[in-house]
Amino acid sequence: MAAGKKYTGTGIPTHYECSLHGLLAKDHEPQLRTRLEALCGDTEAAHRELHHEVSCIPCIETPIGPLRREDHVLRLRIELDPEDSLSAEKSTSSICLLGHPEPRSGRGASVRPIINAQVLSGSASASQLLSLLGYKFNSEFVRKGYWFLYRSSLKVVVSQIYRLQEQGNVQSVVPVDPSGNWLVQIVSEAMTQELVPKVCDQLEELKSLLEDYVELLVVDHAFLENKIPYS
Secondary structure (H helix, E strand, O other): OOOOOOOOOOOOOOOEEEEEEEEEHHHHHHHHHHHHHHHHHHHHHEEEEEEEEEEEEEEOOOOOOOOHHHHHOOOEEOOOEEOOOHHHHHOOEEEEEOOHHHOOOOOOOOEEEEEEEOOOHHHHHHHHHHHHHOOOEEEEEEEEEEEEOOOEEEEEEEEEEEOOOOOHHHHHHHOOOOOEEEEEEEEEEEEHHHHHHHHHHHHHHHHHHHOOOOOOEOOHHHHHHHOOOOO
């Protein structure tokens, strides 16, 4: 995994991710894209995205009780080359842990702790690492679309979600929403707690700039809880 900074003292500081989400009707996507081009640069500012995400859960289930809350989903995130989705050499992989979101914080964005570590040698090694950590496959999806960068810090992702008909085969995808609606996500870079209020203000600003095109919302914290879906 990628080497991180060396910290002294009490340990590695907690970092946070701030976000807003919205649903966009298929017919409104061209207008939103034009607006984002105006805000973020020009027609060359858009980046194509092909994202494969695999959620993994512990192989051994913690017995029912307070300690079960310490079980977390780990996410293997694989950024694929849209032109060559089967190339492991052109993909980048990371393992992500999203903590429990702030409950009813009154902020203008969803805020939750995040740990993200890049895996340097490809998705196959990442899968092996997760297995060694005692995790197993739970579910997966593919996200296709594009993204813009606003003010060099907020990533605006406009995408559609797909399910895989064959596990691990990104060429076997079918849309989750047959009507062709788009998901809009604005996600910040990971930051220390001191910067959270400033970034929430920036999200509010961008939300107001896009309000004529898409309604961006703070997702109820109950839907973002990092709970293990034990059957």
